[in-house]
Amino acid sequence: MSTLFKEYFLEYLVDNKTKINKRWYIMPWIITFVISWIILIALIDTKEIKYTIWGGILAVLFQLTIDNIAIHLKLYNFSGEIIKIFHSELFFTIGAPFCIGILYAQVYPKNNMLRLINIFISTALFFVMEYALVYVGVLKYLHWYYLYSIAVDITALLAFGNLITIFKLAPWMRDDKL
Amino acid sequence: MKLYVFIIFMLVDGLFVFTWFKYLDGIRRKEQ
Numbered sequence: 355m356s357t358l359f360k361e362y363f364l365e366y367l368v369d370n371k372t373k374i375n376k377r378w379y380i381m382p383w384i385i386t387f388v389i390s391w392i393i394l395i396a397l398i399d400t401k402e403i404k405y406t407i408w409g410g411i412l413a414v415l416f417q418l419t420i421d422n423i424a425i426h427l428k429l430y431n432f433s434g435e436i437i438k439i440f441h442s443e444l445f446f447t448i449g450a451p452f453c454i455g456i457l458y459a460q461v462y463p464k465n466n467m468l469r470l471i472n473i474f475i476s477t478a479l480f481f482v483m484e485y486a487l488v489y490v491g492v493l494k495y496l497h498w499y500y501l502y503s504i505a506v507d508i509t510a511l512l513a514f515g516n517l518i519t520i521f522k523l524a525p526w527m528r529d530d531k532l
Numbered sequence: 533m534k535l536y537v538f539i540i541f542m543l544v545d546g547l548f549v550f551t552w553f554k555y556l557d558g559i560r561r562k563e564q
Contacts, residue, residue, distance in 0.1 A: 382538055389546040397553050454549070461556035464563060472556065479549050486541035490534050526563060 379434035382492045386483065387449035394453035399460055402525045406459040409514075409523050413455025414447055416510050430498045433491070450483060458514065462524035469515060477507040 399406070418440045424430055425441040437444040458476065463469050484503055487493040522528055 381535055385539060385542055389542055393546060393550050393553070396550065397557055399557075457553050457557075461553055461560055463556060463559060468556075468559075475552055479545060479552065482541065482545040482548075486538050486545070489541070490538040525560065529564070 379492065380436050382487060382490050383434065383436060383443050383445040383449075386487075387445040390449040390453040394456060397457055397460075399525070402460055403456075405523050405525070405528070406456045408521060409459025409518060410452040410456035412514060412517055413451040413458070416514060417447060417451040418442055420506060420510065424498070428496050430496055431494045433494065450480075454480075455514070458511075459518050459523040460525065462515065462518050462527075464526055473508060473511045473515070476511055477504060480507055 421432075421442045422440045425432070432441070432443055432446075435443040439447055454476070463472060481500070481504060484493065485500070488495060518524055519527070
């Protein structure tokens with residue numbers, strides 16, 4: 355193996371700052387992407403996709419805006435990115451926020467109490483993923499705390515639910531009877 | 533080791549997400 359190739363190869367595989375193997379370092383983003391898409395494919399109603407896809411696009415815009423501001427302000431940081439998009443990781447953006455945004459619009463409940471419960475359960479489930487990302491080391495809190503994330507998630511889901519209502523993205527909102 | 537714990541975390545979380553959204557989708561299909 356030539357020295358040049360060895361250097362290039364090692365530089366590619368090992369992050370110089372953290373000395374962590376990059377192949378393993380990028381895996382959390384791939385894993386979140388794959389699991390999100392498996393859930394999306396398993397549950398999506400293809401007849402409704404022309405409306406619900408806007409839920410996914412709105413969720414992506416929410417995530418990119420919030421994360422871009424927070425990373426710019428050095429509140430937290432991502433590492434091990436494969437493809438960067440507005441300071442975020444592309445595989446994360448088109449993974450969890452996009453897929454869950456579509457499903458959130460598709461299953462948005464009619465019942466007001468169920469809407470409220472849905473916000474808290476979705477926040478809890480999203481928080482587990484965030485905790486796992488912090489645990490594995492690809493998400494680093496600089497001037498941030500877990501409780502802040504929960505507050506931001508609840509606020510974002512409240513706003514997202516409002517947009518679903520305004521644009522009638524949930525299937526039952528477009529029923530002729532209503 | 534951390535990555536394996538992460539994978540377990542994500543699989544369990546993914547299973548709960550699937551179950552919750554499947555439940556809500558069931559309500560939607562029943563109502564339509």
